[in-house]
Amino acid sequence: MTVTNLLPQSAGPTRRRRFEFLYFALRNKKLLVGLSFVVLMALFALIGPFFVQHSMLAYGPKFQPPSAAYYFGTNYFGADVFAEFVYGLRESLFVGLLGGCGATVIGMTLGFIAGYKGGLIDEALNVICNVLLTIPGLVLLILIGGFLQHTSALIEAALIAGTTWTWAMRAIRAQTFSLVSRDFVGLARLSGEKSRSIILREIAPNMSSYLFLVFILLFGGAILVAASFDFLGLGPPNGMSLGIMMEQASDWSALPLHLWWWFVPPGAAITCTVGGLYLANVGLDEVFNPKLRAL
Amino acid sequence: MRRYLARKFLIYVVTFWVAATIDWLLPRMVPGNPVQLLLSKISLQPGTYNATYKLYMETFGFNRPWWKQYLNFWDALVHGNLGISIYQFPKPVTHVIADYVLFTMALLIPAILLAYYAGNHVGAMAARRKVLDNTVLPIGYILTATAYPWLALLLAFLLAAGGIGHFFPVSGGYSYGLIPTWSWTFIWSLITHWVLPFLTLFLVAFGGWAIGMRNLIIYELESDYSHYLEALGAPSRLVRKYAYRNARLPQLTGLALQLGVLIGGAVVTEVTFGYPGLGYLILQAVGNEDYFLLQGIFLFIIVGVLVANFIIDIVYVLVDPRTRVGISGE
Amino acid sequence: MALKVDNLQLCYRTLRGDVVAVDGVTFAIDDGEIMGLAGESGCGKSTLGNGLVRMDVRMRQLSGRVELDGKQLPISNDKAMRPFRFAEVSIVPQYAMSALNPTRKVGKMVAELLKSRGFDYKSALPELERRVKLVGLDADVLKRYPIELSGGMKQRVVMVISTLLNPSLLIADEVTSALDVSTQRAVGEMLLEFRAEQFVKSTMVITHDLSILAQVADTILVMYAGKLAEKAPADVVIGSPLHPYTQALISSLPEVGVRHDQKTLVGIPGRPPTLLNPPTGCRFRERCPAAFDRCAEQPPFLEVKPGHSVACWLHADAALPAGGDAALPAGGDAAC
Numbered sequence: 031m032t033v034t035n036l037l038p039q040s041a042g043p044t045r046r047r048r049f050e051f052l053y054f055a056l057r058n059k060k061l062l063v064g065l066s067f068v069v070l071m072a073l074f075a076l077i078g079p080f081f082v083q084h085s086m087l088a089y090g091p092k093f094q095p096p097s098a099a100y101y102f103g104t105n106y107f108g109a110d111v112f113a114e115f116v117y118g119l120r121e122s123l124f125v126g127l128l129g130g131c132g133a134t135v136i137g138m139t140l141g142f143i144a145g146y147k148g149g150l151i152d153e154a155l156n157v158i159c160n161v162l163l164t165i166p167g168l169v170l171l172i173l174i175g176g177f178l179q180h181t182s183a184l185i186e187a188a189l190i191a192g193t194t195w196t197w198a199m200r201a202i203r204a205q206t207f208s209l210v211s212r213d214f215v216g217l218a219r220l221s222g223e224k225s226r227s228i229i230l231r232e233i234a235p236n237m238s239s240y241l242f243l244v245f246i247l248l249f250g251g252a253i254l255v256a257a258s259f260d261f262l263g264l265g266p267p268n269g270m271s272l273g274i275m276m277e278q279a280s281d282w283s284a285l286p287l288h289l290w291w292w293f294v295p296p297g298a299a300i301t302c303t304v305g306g307l308y309l310a311n312v313g314l315d316e317v318f319n320p321k322l323r324a325l
Numbered sequence: 326m327r328r329y330l331a332r333k334f335l336i337y338v339v340t341f342w343v344a345a346t347i348d349w350l351l352p353r354m355v356p357g358n359p360v361q362l363l364l365s366k367i368s369l370q371p372g373t374y375n376a377t378y379k380l381y382m383e384t385f386g387f388n389r390p391w392w393k394q395y396l397n398f399w400d401a402l403v404h405g406n407l408g409i410s411i412y413q414f415p416k417p418v419t420h421v422i423a424d425y426v427l428f429t430m431a432l433l434i435p436a437i438l439l440a441y442y443a444g445n446h447v448g449a450m451a452a453r454r455k456v457l458d459n460t461v462l463p464i465g466y467i468l469t470a471t472a473y474p475w476l477a478l479l480l481a482f483l484l485a486a487g488g489i490g491h492f493f494p495v496s497g498g499y500s501y502g503l504i505p506t507w508s509w510t511f512i513w514s515l516i517t518h519w520v521l522p523f524l525t526l527f528l529v530a531f532g533g534w535a536i537g538m539r540n541l542i543i544y545e546l547e548s549d550y551s552h553y554l555e556a557l558g559a560p561s562r563l564v565r566k567y568a569y570r571n572a573r574l575p576q577l578t579g580l581a582l583q584l585g586v587l588i589g590g591a592v593v594t595e596v597t598f599g600y601p602g603l604g605y606l607i608l609q610a611v612g613n614e615d616y617f618l619l620q621g622i623f624l625f626i627i628v629g630v631l632v633a634n635f636i637i638d639i640v641y642v643l644v645d646p647r648t649r650v651g652i653s654g655e
Numbered sequence: 656m657a658l659k660v661d662n663l664q665l666c667y668r669t670l671r672g673d674v675v676a677v678d679g680v681t682f683a684i685d686d687g688e689i690m691g692l693a694g695e696s697g698c699g700k701s702t703l704g705n706g707l708v709r710m711d712v713r714m715r716q717l718s719g720r721v722e723l724d725g726k727q728l729p730i731s732n733d734k735a736m737r738p739f740r741f742a743e744v745s746i747v748p749q750y751a752m753s754a755l756n757p758t759r760k761v762g763k764m765v766a767e768l769l770k771s772r773g774f775d776y777k778s779a780l781p782e783l784e785r786r787v788k789l790v791g792l793d794a795d796v797l798k799r800y801p802i803e804l805s806g807g808m809k810q811r812v813v814m815v816i817s818t819l820l821n822p823s824l825l826i827a828d829e830v831t832s833a834l835d836v837s838t839q840r841a842v843g844e845m846l847l848e849f850r851a852e853q854f855v856k857s858t859m860v861i862t863h864d865l866s867i868l869a870q871v872a873d874t875i876l877v878m879y880a881g882k883l884a885e886k887a888p889a890d891v892v893i894g895s896p897l898h899p900y901t902q903a904l905i906s907s908l909p910e911v912g913v914r915h916d917q918k919t920l921v922g923i924p925g926r927p928p929t930l931l932n933p934p935t936g937c938r939f940r941e942r943c944p945a946a947f948d949r950c951a952e953q954p955p956f957l958e959v960k961p962g963h964s965v966a967c968w969l970h971a972d973a974a975l976p977a978g979g980d981a982a983l984p985a986g987g988d989a990a991c
Binding site: 168255261285 | 467478584616630
């Protein structure tokens, strides 16, 4: 039984609060514009395959600029760049989403524990966090990726999750600290609630908007890291992703041969998605925090 | 203040210890054996494999118990010995690093400092004027959301490979035909090869910091102390000055956190431009499965980051007057 | 007349519409008078007080005129107000606890503020130190950072700073709300002291706490839902209020020496009306025990006894002829 069960079931304030968020969310330009970019890319990834004319493995005329037959032209091998783009976008979004989720979960778990328990556990977690924060993420990834014999999309997502959670943990820990000192947590403790239950039912829901913002940033960051990781040749060997497209373009003379259609779309897609996420993040911040709402 | 710095220093020492241990552990957790790899790359006389294998295992100490290897590792480290490179066998790792390190320094340090400085000022100006803000904001977001490899490829294509023109060379640290000497031609070559990689790093970092500073200053301008000053008739000059001074603090902390990302960016940029720095070297090491070189570079980068963090901590103490009185500003 | 406010209307622009927070308010404060502005949260008193000094970005002035010492106060023009602020009209804000720059020593901040207004810190320093000691603080509080001071200390420091240039009008916005009772009393005495020492000419004390007004104020102005309800000398408001709202407010205060079985505290059921779409007629009608049909029309704010004005149909017939204090009807509901 949680503390909230003891309070009168007021559907009023909580419902109004959620509607208030929705009301402002629908009117916030930054959120709408940002989200629309992300949704656009997601649609591309989902529906795109239906518009793919040639299989990625079919080799046609080489070095073709964009045309009606090949929307994004062909590359050095004669493969359809549009097909590569669509499947690569899927992979990149997938890895980014998974990596971002993983990092959020890790950051949340460790942040809650550190913020709630305090004391020695907090200090120990802090040291771990500091260590990982000062080690450059990509370099660590290269090191691990270089030592691993083979990577897959899942492994890549796991690696990204394992190296990018640090700032999230710090932020969530700070927020948890400020919540823990509030009375409703003290009351829950007194009524004998277990720590895990307190964290899940009292603290987390109060931070839900903040957690969502953290997730968005981690998602965007994961996409960028994955792109760099793949670009360096550490990605899944027979896969296709936006980073791999850029890597191939760089390795196979796209520059001297002016095959700009090979590397411009993948990078543009990344900028579009991540930029949209960052913009939506700022917009959401304004929705959740009335002080920032300018007119 | 001294306690604050001393505590930070201690944390850095611990961090270094943990990082070095991870560094030492990794190759040993991978199946296979660096010595096997080394031998597979060197052509041996038939029948000599086993003896040579034993010899190298002895030399590198792989046949000793783990804890002894660990202690040897630290022993060697203290003496500045990072091992021998496989890729450029038999050059010691420290010498290999020395050949590449200056290029990375020349790239990273100006890029970070200039992007930070410019980003802060442009962000501050954008927070003041709505008109400027309407251009700075979208440009900043686009820049900071850009993957480093993409910007590198774009710049290379447009300004080097002939998209717009051939203003700069496409790759390398200096023209391949030149021999490094202190001649004007050589130095000029160094500079022209440096421009595009520098621009790549600078632009992305600049975008991020401009936006960060802008948001921080807007937040400060909405704070109670700003409103109080305005209520007392203070000119906007004073209010802005206070806002800027206060926004610098979290921005500085943010710089320390961003170092890792910037180094990652440098790696990718160097690889794209074939610029012979540590990032480029890392990839060569991975490609050639040169574990010792990888370990060495990693350690070197860690030390660099820790030193940079410590410098930033000192600057923070100088900038936040409260730390001098013993109050932490965090 | 130090301050004259004539039919002032201030509104907030929100996404959901316009909120007229101060709806046609007319009153005056004499030199040397301490006027209390009382009412519950959301009645418009803070908007009124803050609007006289610095209008928030979202505030607009719809109508009305404000005069200080015979000169018009251009409250809707931020730039034009600057010379008046601090020197002629000053404010001790509601957020005094966080009003000081956390990264500046108090003295340094005051020095830079004075310098930016064209005053010399060195020549002001002896007077500043004197006043700091007067409010019971040590002079070296100027060498401290805000985080080193307690809440009460910060409140007092802000009061000293705000009155440093001897303004004609001081607006004290909820200065006692965040303090314990004994500090509240000390702050109240500080306000009286400031007047006695002539640091300020007239004071407007904004609060929801009538007890502090009983200690400090000469007159009390009660606001409800953006309009004036009653204005009278403090002892009259507390002892024999005329407006039903004021009566309910007073009777909801605990009295010293009264045991609760002798007299129960009566609250006022219901909530103030939303100012997004205010009701026609008297705004207190819904909650008023004495409401009758005539209340469907907004009662004017009329003087019924010398120095005592009230906006209620129960007493409107006893109104003195026009020419007294604030005989204008409370203004209409204009759109923003």
